[in-house]
Amino acid sequence: MSVRLKLTLSYAGFLMVAGALLLAAVWVFLLRYVPERATLIDQDDDLTQGVFPVRSGLLEVFAPRAAGVLAFLLVFGLVGGWILAGRMLAPLHRITDATRMAANGSLSHRVRLPGRKDEFRELSDAFDTMLARHEAHIAEQRRFAANASHELRTPLAISKALLDVARTDPGRDAGELVDRLHAVNSRAIDLTEALLLLSRADQRAFTREPVDLSLLAEEATETLLPLAEKRGVTVETRGDIASVSGSHALLLQLTMNLVHNAIVHNLPEQGTVWVNTGVRPGAVVLTVENTGEELTPQLVSTLTEPFQRGTERVHTDHAGVGLGLAIVRTITRAHDGTLTLTPRPTGGIRIAVELPGTSPRTDGYG
Template sequence: MNRAPGLSVRLKLTLSYAGFLILAGALLLAIVWLFLLRGYPASSLVPRFSNFPRILDPSNFGPSIFGPATVVVLAFLLVFGLVGGWFLAGRMLAPLTRITNATRRAATGSLAHRIELEGRHDEFRELADSFDAMLARLEAHVAEQQRFAANAAHELRTPLAVTQTLLDLARKDPSRDPGELVDRLHAVNARAIDLTEALLLLSRADQRSFAREHVDLSLIAEEATETLLPLAEKHGVTIETSADITPTSGSPALLLQMTTNLLHNAIVHNLPEQGTVQVTTAVRPESVMLTVENTGGTLSPQMLSTLTEPFQRGAERIRTDHAGVGLGLAIVKSIIRAHDGTLTLSPRAAGGLRVTVQLPTAR
């Protein structure tokens, strides 16, 4: 929330209690003057050094009045201070009570509510806004994990169901060619293994369970290009590279997986003939960048916004045998997030996709 500048809570408490003390002191002086000094001439109220012993003598003030009046004044100031301090502290700490109540609700699993503390900016409002932002991120993360679990269960159930169907058909028809059955079971099992490995890789990236090393992203891009060059040649896709030395830090294996996934998607999601892929690395003052562009069809904003979701696949591919498991860009997103980077997807004007990865520069 955008808030206008305001006083800090510390300054507010300081001013509040200082003002309260000044008020109490003024009230005390007024009571002393009213009950003890009102009958004295003004000249006698000016203190002199020679008069201090006489002024400090309690007998000069009338003990019959001074004792009871002092007790009443002190009792009144005590009650007034307790009530006023309690009221002021309650007013100043009321936002903290709302934050505490919201925390208790979040602890029970309710993530949909927000504090939405009104007023100008101060420490309490900053804490409330930060808590609201944390709740929003937690709610989005939980929803994402729930969707991921449901999609993963569905994807894992598919090869198991296909395997069960093939085995049932083989049992009912013993005369079927066993070689065909073995080939189909092998393909289904390979797909299940690929999906499981992708899920494990995604989990590893999310948990950041890797050691950081100095990495040149241009060398990673060169290795990924050499690995996938036969696939590109097979489908008539030309890969163009332009690499600057781009030092960063992270896991070489995960960064290689990230680049390989991006390049593989760029080859698979391309024109049927004479497609191109451009791989570029560049260095900036505080970051390094990897850009992968590919030709292809026009992408709608709705499709673009869902490409990084788990198990989301493009509408068209060159070959169905490279359909993948639908976790390519989801893994890329998790790897980039684990390396404190950013991922940007944008459509090309002539058709196709531009993917930009920005990572911190190694220091």
């Protein structure tokens, strides 16, 4: 039995019950004010001509008409209920059609239910929003898979070319070949580990614990200080205790990526990196700024995409694999935070990670 038929029978049944109650009330009213018998008196002679039953005659007249009314209400309830049920369920049919199309792979279709803002309209809008997000996520995953395949194919192709050269030229310096193969293999390993980290953060497969971002900032600065000194970059770290609940390893990776990018993508010499932690009502903020080339807002908005770089590809030992800020964005989302990238007017970029804060006393700090 379809929902439309169930609603139709419900409407008709309710109408029949209401009609029967109304007729019963009318009959009770008639029984109360109509006598059982009536005496007919001749007014001219003032003589009684007889006693006649009233209620029995009234029942003979009322019963068939009441049955006719109930029959009309039944037909009217069935026809009207079928029409009303169809109109009420029409939005659900549109949503069902959109669901079937989405199940068949067509995520671009939208319900776009017209009319006033009611429960069906809210359901339709929520479904359209879900489809839009799912479509964007699928498109992002496809772009990511294509880019990852390209990035992984590059070191493998280089390794194959080096091995082919070594096989055709046995007299070539083996030490140079081993060094180049080691560098290419290391880059492939770094890329694979970055992809695994990105997948782990995206699935939120981690245990939450109290973490102080100010300590992570100091640890990242100390770890990357040799790289900064080698490139002539000054790193300044300051801020307050910033307590959050999350994965220590992932948040340390987030901080390391931000500081590493700020050092590598900086001025050729005499560059500066500022690492700050702060506390806001209900949130903590980790901010990393650096000097460098002037960047446009359009370019900055694409830097969190996988394998996107702010400048041309740099062939150095610390060039990275193009997933640094993509990993930062994923870890930030996994911790229910927000990531903001803003170009600095004088060059460089300002990156702010805002995460839900916790009380230092309850987290064990201070």
